[in-house]
Amino acid sequence: MGRWKPDARGRLEQAALELYGERGFEQATAKEIAERAGLTERTFFRHFADKREVLFPHANPLHESLVTALDTVPDAAAPIEAVAAALESACALFTERRELARQRQAVIAANTELQERELIKLASLASTLAEALRRRGVTDPAAILAAEVGIAAFKVAFGRWISEPGDQQDLSHLVRESLEELKAVIIGK
Amino acid sequence: MGRWKPDARGRLEQAALELYGERGFEQATAKEIAERAGLTERTFFRHFADKREVLFPHANPLHESLVTALDTVPDAAAPIEAVAAALESACALFTERRELARQRQAVIAANTELQERELIKLASLASTLAEALRRRGVTDPAAILAAEVGIAAFKVAFGRWISEPGDQQDLSHLVRESLEELKAVIIGK
Numbered sequence: 001m002g003r004w005k006p007d008a009r010g011r012l013e014q015a016a017l018e019l020y021g022e023r024g025f026e027q028a029t030a031k032e033i034a035e036r037a038g039l040t041e042r043t044f045f046r047h048f049a050d051k052r053e054v055l056f057p058h059a060n061p062l063h064e065s066l067v068t069a070l071d072t073v074p075d076a077a078a079p080i081e082a083v084a085a086a087l088e089s090a091c092a093l094f095t096e097r098r099e100l101a102r103q104r105q106a107v108i109a110a111n112t113e114l115q116e117r118e119l120i121k122l123a124s125l126a127s128t129l130a131e132a133l134r135r136r137g138v139t140d141p142a143a144i145l146a147a148e149v150g151i152a153a154f155k156v157a158f159g160r161w162i163s164e165p166g167d168q169q170d171l172s173h174l175v176r177e178s179l180e181e182l183k184a185v186i187i188g189k
Numbered sequence: 190m191g192r193w194k195p196d197a198r199g200r201l202e203q204a205a206l207e208l209y210g211e212r213g214f215e216q217a218t219a220k221e222i223a224e225r226a227g228l229t230e231r232t233f234f235r236h237f238a239d240k241r242e243v244l245f246p247h248a249n250p251l252h253e254s255l256v257t258a259l260d261t262v263p264d265a266a267a268p269i270e271a272v273a274a275a276l277e278s279a280c281a282l283f284t285e286r287r288e289l290a291r292q293r294q295a296v297i298a299a300n301t302e303l304q305e306r307e308l309i310k311l312a313s314l315a316s317t318l319a320e321a322l323r324r325r326g327v328t329d330p331a332a333i334l335a336a337e338v339g340i341a342a343f344k345v346a347f348g349r350w351i352s353e354p355g356d357q358q359d360l361s362h363l364v365r366e367s368l369e370e371l372k373a374v375i376i377g378k
Contacts, residue, residue, distance in 0.1 A: 078377035116309050123308045141345045141367060145374045148341035155337075156330045178330060185334045186375045188267035 009047045011037040016054040017103040025051065025111050055104055056117055063128050065090040070132045079138045083129060083150035084179050091172035094161075102162040126151040149186075153178035198236045200226040205243040206292040214240065214300050244293055245306055252317050254279040259321045268327045272318060272339035273368050280361035283350075291351040315340040338375075342367035 015036035069089035129147035157174035204225035208217040258278035318336035346363035
């Protein structure tokens with residue numbers, strides 16, 4: 001019986017997040033991650049360039065999902081509505097992944113370098129969104145502002161989603177709620 | 190006649206920005222910076238831990254200025270109004286520094302690592318602002334959202350300020366304008 005299984009990447013991710021949480025990101029080794037996943041170290045490096053790539057995949061599916069979703073939003077939608085629709089649609093990526101997201105966030109919160117990497121990832125998401133808005137004909141500063149506030153609202157919603165007990169709240173619902181709160185804040189209430 | 194002059198730090202900053210612009214951040218050396226400023230390398234290292242600290246001073250005056258300004262805003266002001274007032278007041282720090290700010294931004298734009306450092310600095314400014322809002326009794330998510338959108342508006346205003354020809358536009362005026370644009374965007378116009 002071969003060791004390779006179709007979900008090798010998923011098992012490696014799961015094992016890595018557990019180990020990073022238990023021993024700290026710095027201490028855990030690729031060898032230990034592979035062992036816990038019942039795979040070889042070589043398999044680990046076939047899926048990930050290094051330990052950090054488990055947390056920050058090279059091809060971030062969120063980028064693609066946002067751009068694809070934005071392309072399906074009607075032209076007449078206001079920039080902020082287009083951003084809201086794209087963000088809500090991207091939430092589907094996180095279905096069934098709340099526990100993983102929670103573990104990932106705890107690992108990142110414990111390490112300054114990873115926190116910085118996460119900030120850079122979020123900024124790059126905002127740039128991707130702004131670029132997609134410009135392709136829709138939205139001019140600056142509206143494009144960059146709509147993208148930045150969209151990502152800010154998403155960040156707040158995501159933090160709430162992974163910190164709430166139970167599974168009652170839908171992420172896309174929380175995103176919409178954050179955008180409403182943002183509106184109240186900016187109007188100065 | 191001693192070499193030390195009261196504005197040694199300012200002369201080093203000016204010389205460093207010129208050299209980073211001419212030769213690239215990586216290539217310029219502390220020795221060259223000191224020479225151009227008419228000072229010794231030892232003096233450079235008395236003022237800056239390394240070449241990067243010229244661009245990202247350890248004690249960022251913007252942090253202090255924002256917090257101090259926020260403390261003088263009347264309690265009754267809405268969070269976004271308090272943020273706007275703090276940002277406008279912090280603009281005074283940049284008076285007479287537009288050319289330096291422009292040079293600094295060009296150096297940062299040419300180097301990925303410096304761009305990442307700049308993002309981290311902006312995120313840290315947003316955290317400082319949110320924390321100061323919480324001390325005023327503003328709860329989350331309003332505190333973090335008001336801080337994030339304030340920094341987004343400031344970033345847009347700052348970019349416009351340093352890229353515009355001439356000196357017609359006041360930075361604080363542009364900050365107020367960005368916040369108005371933000372309001373229009375978030376309302377969905």
